[in-house]
Amino acid sequence: MLQRFSFTLLRPLLTLIAVLAAIVVLWQLYHYYTYAPQTRDGKISADVVPLATDVSGRVDEVYIHDNQVVRKGQLLLSLDKVRLRNALAQAEATVEQASVQLSSSRRENQRYQTLQSAISQQERDNHHDAQLLAKANLDQALADRELARINLQRADLFAPVDGVITNFSLRPGAYASAGQPVMALVDSHSFYIAGYFEETKLGHIQNGDQVIIRIMGENQPLYGHVDGLSAGINDSERTTAAGNLLANVNPTFSWIRLAQRIPVRIAIDKVPDGVQLIAGRTATVSLENENAGAKAIIPSSFTHLP
Known part of the structure; x- marks a missing residue:
C-alpha cells in the first residue's frame, strides 16, 4: 500500500520536474536566439583588386590562368610593345633635336650679349628669351621621353599583392583599354x-x-x-x-x-x-x-x- 502511494506521488513529481526543465530550456533558447x-x-x-593596364594595346602574352595562385610582383600579362618602342624612339629623337636647338640658342645669345654697342637692348632680350624657350622645349622633350619609358614599362602587368586570379578568361589578341579592369585578384x-x-x-x-x-x-x-x-x-x-x-x-x-x-x-x-x-x-x-x-x-x- 505504501509502495503504491509512493509511486502515485512520484509520477506527477517527475512530470513536474520534466515540465520545469523544459520550460527552463525553452526560456534559455529564447533568450539565446533573441x-x-x-x-x-x-x-x-x-x-578584390581589379587589375587594369596603364596603357592601351593588344594583349601579346598571358602568363597566368583562371584560379591560379600568384605572388606579389609576378608577371601576369604583356601588351604588344611595338608602338610603345616606336614612341620612345621618337621621344629620344625629339630630345636630341631640342638639345641641339638649346646649344645653338645659347651660342647666339652669348654672341649678341657681347655686342652691346652694336645692337639694341631689345635684340639682346629677344635672343635671351630664345635661349630660355629652347631650354623649356628641352625640358618638355625630356619629360615626354620619360613618359614614353613609363608607358613601355607599364605594358607589363604585375600582381600588386599575393592572391588568386578569379573569373579570368582574357586571351592573347584581345584589346586592353587603359584603366579598364581585365581581371580580378582576390587578396590572400x-x-x-x-x-x-x-x-x-x-x-x-x-x-x-x-x-x-x-x-x-x-x-x-x-x-x-x-x-x-x-x-x-x-x-x-x-x-x-x-x-x-x-x-x-x-x-x-x-x-x-x-x-x-x-x-x-x-x-x-x-x-x-x-x-x-x-x-x-x-x-x-x-x-x-x-x-x-x-x-x-x-x-x-x-x-x-x-
Missing part, C-alpha cells in the same frame, strides 16, 4: 568574416571579443575576434523626391517591427588545415564572452546549425 551575440547570417569576405591576406547581427544584440558586442566561426560544409571551426562595427547602414525607406529637398519617408503600417541587421567585421585569427577560405561562403558566428552565458546549456546541435 539576445545572445550570435548569427547564422555571416559571409566570408575578402578585398585580406580575408575576414562579415557577420550581420541584429541590432538587439549589439550591446553585447565589443571590439576584441573572441569569436567562433563555423563555415557551412566544414567540420572544423575557425577562431577570430571582433574588429569593428559598421558606422551606418542605408535607410531604404527614406528618399529625396525630384525637385524637393525634403525627405520622402514611406509610411509603415506593419504590426511587427523586425530588428535591423548591422554588419560586424570579424578578423580571422586561426584557420585549421584543410579549410578553404572562399569569399562568399556562408558562416555562423558566435561570440565567446561573459555576456553569452546562455550558451552553457544550449545543445551543440543548436549552435552548429548552418
Whole structure:
C-alpha cells in the first residue's frame, strides 16, 4: 500500500520536474536566439583588386590562368610593345633635336650679349628669351621621353599583392583599354568574416571579443575576434523626391517591427588545415564572452546549425 502511494506521488513529481526543465530550456533558447551575440547570417569576405593596364594595346602574352595562385610582383600579362618602342624612339629623337636647338640658342645669345654697342637692348632680350624657350622645349622633350619609358614599362602587368586570379578568361589578341579592369585578384591576406547581427544584440558586442566561426560544409571551426562595427547602414525607406529637398519617408503600417541587421567585421585569427577560405561562403558566428552565458546549456546541435 505504501509502495503504491509512493509511486502515485512520484509520477506527477517527475512530470513536474520534466515540465520545469523544459520550460527552463525553452526560456534559455529564447533568450539565446533573441539576445545572445550570435548569427547564422555571416559571409566570408575578402578585398578584390581589379587589375587594369596603364596603357592601351593588344594583349601579346598571358602568363597566368583562371584560379591560379600568384605572388606579389609576378608577371601576369604583356601588351604588344611595338608602338610603345616606336614612341620612345621618337621621344629620344625629339630630345636630341631640342638639345641641339638649346646649344645653338645659347651660342647666339652669348654672341649678341657681347655686342652691346652694336645692337639694341631689345635684340639682346629677344635672343635671351630664345635661349630660355629652347631650354623649356628641352625640358618638355625630356619629360615626354620619360613618359614614353613609363608607358613601355607599364605594358607589363604585375600582381600588386599575393592572391588568386578569379573569373579570368582574357586571351592573347584581345584589346586592353587603359584603366579598364581585365581581371580580378582576390587578396590572400585580406580575408575576414562579415557577420550581420541584429541590432538587439549589439550591446553585447565589443571590439576584441573572441569569436567562433563555423563555415557551412566544414567540420572544423575557425577562431577570430571582433574588429569593428559598421558606422551606418542605408535607410531604404527614406528618399529625396525630384525637385524637393525634403525627405520622402514611406509610411509603415506593419504590426511587427523586425530588428535591423548591422554588419560586424570579424578578423580571422586561426584557420585549421584543410579549410578553404572562399569569399562568399556562408558562416555562423558566435561570440565567446561573459555576456553569452546562455550558451552553457544550449545543445551543440543548436549552435552548429548552418
